[in-house]
Amino acid sequence: METHIVEKLASFINDGILDSEMIHMESEHSALSAALGASATGVRTFSATASQGLALMHEILFVVSGMRLPVVMSIANRSLSAPINIWNDHQDSISARDSGWMQFYAESSQEALDTMIIAYKIAENKDVLLPAMVCIDGFTLSHVYEPVDIPEQKSVDRFLSPYKPVYKLDPEKPLTMGPVGFPDSFMYFKHAQQKAMESALQVIKKVNTEFKQQFGRDYGDGILEGYKMNDAKQAVVCMGSVCGTVRVAVDKMRKDGKKVGMIKLKTYRPFPKKRLVEVSKGLKGMAVLDKNISFGNYGALFTDLKAVLSDKIKMNNFIIGLGGRDITVKHVEEVVGKIGSKKDIEWVY
């Protein structure tokens, strides 16, 4: 469990600020299982985890998404053992990439908070009904103090109306949840999940627009943000808090006359293929920053991008920031300098 978040929620509840049930589970596997049971019984549910805890939940991630339960969970992204290391990278959530959960990566504390609220509205949409992970970088976001505007309960309630489940466990209307799917039906279930992911892209846009209208804060279309991309010839593609560092580096390189921009990918699943192609138009080269590694291959974001972008864009993969390794403006400038080099994957440290 991600301690800070859970501790704070516990004190909110015990001080009477938050009207909610908290179940103290003995493991993350059970925590997600309890969230599953509660969600299936018709209530809005939340859990928080990271790293080993998310790895322990792995089995149940697929059950929650397969049962189309809109559970929202924050992931304070941290590395996976061994060696044991408590610091930030994306190996944990990337390893859960194919579990059928939407994944949103936040750049700042404010974005982390806002995305939690936004995530519920997307997850619970009837055309979606998928669980969502709000990924916030461990330590860089999870353990820092930053001024954050906390919206009033009343306005959040206006944005996110009380949860109305489509199906729930209720003796008045018995139904069977989690049946055996034989080969004759199984693929229908899986295809429906894939379709829901595709529908989610529209819903993400819609909900982010509504959020902007009501709260005045803007995360683009909620899918991705192109920073100084209009005339850019080269771009850095990245996710999470490192986007802040990349922004500064891009500004600096722009001053030096380099036509560099940044593609901040906020929604990693569903993977926004069309939007990525659009935003990459006119690019000659790209540095893809991955805070994860698919051992024996490239970083996950790089392989995903390779599958959708034109071969005309020179793409280089940089594995960065594993286990909390610092990544500075200088590093970003260096990787941009290496775009187009023959070595298509490099480790930066």
Next chain:
Amino acid sequence: MIPEEELFAKGHRACAGCGSALAMRHALKAAGKNTIISHATGCMEVVSSPYPETAWRVPWIHAAFENAAAVGSGIDRALKRQGKRENVNLLVIGGDGSTFDIGFQALSAAIERQQNFCYICYENNAYMNTGIQRSGATPKYASTTTSPAGKVVHGKMEWKKHMPLIVAAHNEGVYVATANIAFVQDYIDKVKKGLAKKGPAYIEVYCPCPPGWKISPSQTVEVAKVAFKSKVTPLYEIENGVLKFTKEPSSFVPVIEHLKTQGRFKHMTGEEVNEVQLHLDKNYEKLKKLEETCVRL
């Protein structure tokens, strides 16, 4: 009176003579319509829910092999939040593999939290769904696919885990009972009691399995009766930490009578049979002592 209404519908895919299916059927007769079930992966889940069919006439959810008690904990609290906890019976159902082995942690923690549900372990002595592998509930010397009776090693080499006492040791707030599908009224009474109690209840019901035990489908109830007479399934309950027998045979039979009903024990030597007899005698004696002394577990 046992209600006529069948909430576990016929037409499910359990083998002929399945003792566990009887345990499902009668659990629902005890619980009635106003029930929600959280079910672990295993034979009873698989035979009852082949999409788009279902044998369950009450709301039922299956998530995984080891987490039925954790899912049940979520249901328990969600019902409480909606102000419906008082009117709904919550059953959590798992096989012996899911209860004694892989789901033990989730069950233990749910009891520690005093979660309000009645857990039923349908105990058929092995992982039957996946092809008769040994579990922590498999009796010593039983031949299973992972503890086969070989020339050197004669089946499973360890004694069965004593789950009811382990569960009772958590705290006095848990109601514990053993049951046997041969004694339906006793079983139904215990499920009712477990449900009526606020807080956790654990009921372990002994369920012969024809293919797993190598018995004829017609012998299920008979085999369960002989098990009872030979001290294999003492019937008792533990309430507020105090153990009480609920039913005892008028006379006991030697365990060989039990062992010889089943193909899975046919390789046992006389010495091994004696060893099992001694073990069962001691176990029965221990339980009787607990009853006599009223010592609180």
